Amino acid sequence: MTVLLEAKSLTKQYGPILALDSVDFEVGDGITGLLGPNGAGKSTAIKLSLGLVHPTSGSAEVMGRRPYDSPEVRERLGYMPEHDCLPPAASATEFLSHMAQVSGLPPAQARTRAADILRHVGLEEERYRPIGQYSTGMKQRVKLGQALVHDPVLVFLDEPTAGLDPAGREDMLRLVRRTGREFGISIILSSHLMNDVESTCDRIIVLEGGKVTEQGTVAGFTADTEVIVLDVDDKREEVATALAAKGIVATLEGPSLTVAIQSEEQYDDIRDSVAEAGARLRRMSPRRRQLAEIFRADR
């Protein structure tokens, strides 16, 4: 893994509030999720990494240099803020072209890049309309577009699905995945929504109360244990009791029973318990655990 961002003992204090408390993390290629509840310090970590704010102590280095001191590094970074950041009177094409120039691209190339990126984010038809007339989903696409228009190496997306309806959210996440996997641009995606992070990211850094509480690959988090879903016609309680007698905890979940498998032998125990209870088995299948379950279980 090529390390693109390295935070060492990164601390940020706003008056009496400790937003980040000596955190260490590394971010490499691919899509990395910065997960945590509101106020966990995700936006602060992003702003420190971009050089928008100074750390109280510690450092954040992107491609080996501190962004605040290095315009050359900032030339290759993209940022999509959570808050509004678009001029309502400008058209998308005019705005992206200007932002490309502010990133150092000559005017002719900036115009070409703006047109290309607006096509990629699905705003080709609307590009000459003032941004103030756009829907929330379209504005989010312009925000993503301005972060990509200068072809950055690393892009920071702060809550990119904020304010979007379910369809808009899925469209945005598809765009983010495409940016990371197809365009080959590394991404740091901040979100408080586990599903967004789980469906999009390769790695996760979990922040809570200004501290890093977990970090690793999504596959690593979800592959630790396996959940088996049992669908039986009836006698669910009897099956659960038979499993409990063998030391296996089964949870009633709607019409199904779920069992967290700890060892291979437990598959035989499940089969025997269903037979002992005299239940008719309809389905027995593994279910991949979701991040939400893991974090719920940890708390």
Place this chain on the structure above:
Amino acid sequence: MTGPTNRQAGAEVFDLGYRHYEGLREGRARARRAVYVNGLRTTLGIGRGTIPKVLAILMFGAAMVPAVIMSVVVSLFEPAAEALPSHADYYELVSLVLFLFAAIIGPELLCPDRRDGVIHLYLVRPITPTDYVAARWLALFTVTIALVYSGQLVLWTGLVLSASDPAEYLRQNWLDIPRILGAGLVVAVFLATVPLAVAAFTERRAYAAAFVIGLFIISATISGALTACTESGRSGQCEQRVTGGAAKWLSLVSVGEAPTRVNDIIFGKDDPGFGNDAGGVSTELPRPVPVLWYALLTFGLGVLLWRRYERIAA
């Protein structure tokens, strides 16, 4: 994913997919230039609808009208030309228009970027807060100096052409050229700095514009009320509400007159031999005082503006 996806009547449509940019990156220099050019466009109302364009044209027109009128009057009454207003008086005559222009347009360069949150997108790019605010200042300065010099150029052309012997006129008045350039610079630097310094502290353009206009009007009114002459009783003599040394210093309260006082010094209007009392009581002050006051105001507000943007970044 490159390849032809449709062949019809010899036409081929290619989906080129995403292409990385491998061209020239001009870094911070290009970023500064982009912010400056964008500032110029904003100042002139280009790409901003009809009202800002009309406003810019009206302001240019209003600054030109006194110059044109003065030129015409001088050409008609050439023998009495010396008694008529000239280059030395031009900035004072158009100062209200210039102040209005700077007060209305200046905040447009800074307030929307902060109100709409665009400033954060600038600051994560290869540009520093100082670069940003300097480029914005330079944009307003460029348009303001073009405005003040254009009027003087029209007046200069009018005076030269209306002279019975233009060559002789040029020989006798060539010193007006550096004076015009110097005084124009003084006026433009002041007019570019004050509105931007005020605009740095509010996100609302209207508040900033109202504050700047109010500052000029109220400070001039206070200064005038304290130092102006009123006729007294039968004698008809001038009586000042505040007299003596205090009046001289209180005349400095009028912020808007700071550059015109320096203009008076550059053109020698403060000289008692100049033949008028244009400088008012402030002319009684030692010459360096109005100059230092102007420098203090302009430099102080400039530093305030710069520090404000450094703090935004921190």
